[in-house]
Amino acid sequence: MGELDLDTIGTFVALGGSFSTHRRMDSQPEWPILWTVPKQAIIPEGEPIQLPPYVEDVVPGPEPAVVIDDVGEGLFRASVEEAADAVKGFTVSNDVTAKGKFPAYPYPDQEGSLGRGYKIFPTFSPTLSRYEPLAADAIDTDTTVEAVIDGETVVSGxxxxxxxxxxxxxxxxxxxxxxxxxxxxxxGDPSQPTGYLDDASEVICRVENVGELTNPVQRLD
Known part of the structure; x- marks a missing residue:
């Protein structure tokens, strides 16, 4: 197992739409959407997910996450084979997203860029500050990804x-x-959550053979 904490994480890249269950079935993009997550949006395992009073319809997003290995001057315009060799291992992230309206989110199509802009969207930490040193193809098939809110499974893919x-x-x-x-x-995550974090006490995100990420949930006054 490898150590990874907020001080050692470099750029945090997030992908959306990589699971067919997370988009319209009649829509097949050439590539998933991509954005970078600001450092202030990352919190460790065990720290509360703090929901401001004006945020609603907040859902978890359990995601497998790749940790990049030492690749010298960097991995740039890599082939698939080079990319596979650059995978150090996997950890777990929780792409917490506000689906409802809130300040600075006046239009539905802004969810991707602004719905994660608070310090607590998304929450992320490697499980117990570690990653699993697995090969790039270790989770390509038949790996379960789940989110559990207060004991109830709300995402399973x-x-x-x-x-x-x-x-x-x-x-x-x-x-x-x-x-x-x-x-x-x-x-990315399998999507289609059946529960919200709005009134929750705890959320657990699991990726089979990688680990689980647990955070309490706190509603602010």
């Missing part, structure tokens, strides 16, 4: 519904950003 392999996704990101050691790429 599988990496079988990912439209790209992990190596393909890493190679795609490398065509946009030069990836360095301990950069993290969160690969």
């Amino acid at each position: 599988s990496t079988d519904t990912m439209d790209w392999t992990v190596a393909e996704l890493v190679a795609h990101v490398s065509k946009i950003l030069r990836l360095q050691e301990n950069d993290v790429i969160s690969l």
